[in-house]
Amino acid sequence: DAGVIQSPRHEVTEMGQEVTLRCKPISGHDYLFWYRQTMMRGLELLIYFNNNVPIDDSGMPEDRFSAKMPNASFSTLKIQPSEPRDSAVYFCASSSGLAGSSSYNEQFFGPGTRLTVL
């Protein structure tokens, strides 16, 4: 398995533009997570999906951010319009078997997308 795949690896855009980040989870994993990493705030969970359904989006910073998972092998995180403060590394991760009380399986992270908004 190639692991979690993210694209693009780097994105440089101008303020106000729409940005779309893409993720392909590991085949068979039923949970998908989007994280944002910055020096100031560390690793923040933005949203996660279970079986393609968004479960918790309380970490999404504002309405400019949206995420979709149209099928088990693809998810997008969209920022529209983008702002300089959105500059960060965005990680997608997937895992299997997050079932039951306090049960948790290893999260496999993608390589990340480094976003720079000028």
Add this chain to the structure above:
Amino acid sequence: GENVEQHPSTLSVQEGDSAVIKCTYSDSASNYFPWYKQELGKRPQLIIDIRSNVGEKKDQRIAVTLNKTAKHFSLHITETQPEDSAVYFCAAPRPPSGGSYIPTFGRGTSLIVHP
């Protein structure tokens, strides 16, 4: 609010010394505690984890200890080497949202091992 606190934020040691990173959590129902290592410019990767039915787990130079009473767990690295230099994250499940427990990560510890 954040339910996982990690200390120290930076740790500098000499090669061969030991390094200890500590995390505390608030949810007494938590029962799984992983540690991730993130090298510069790379993705976080699991290095060791522990479940609450054991107090310690060891894998070569890396060990994790758990004190459920005090709600803290620690990562121990012995005989540190320059390649251990990285950011280390702990994680612990946070109270459920939508019925599932989702790990909350600590803020990370930047470990620097000087040759």
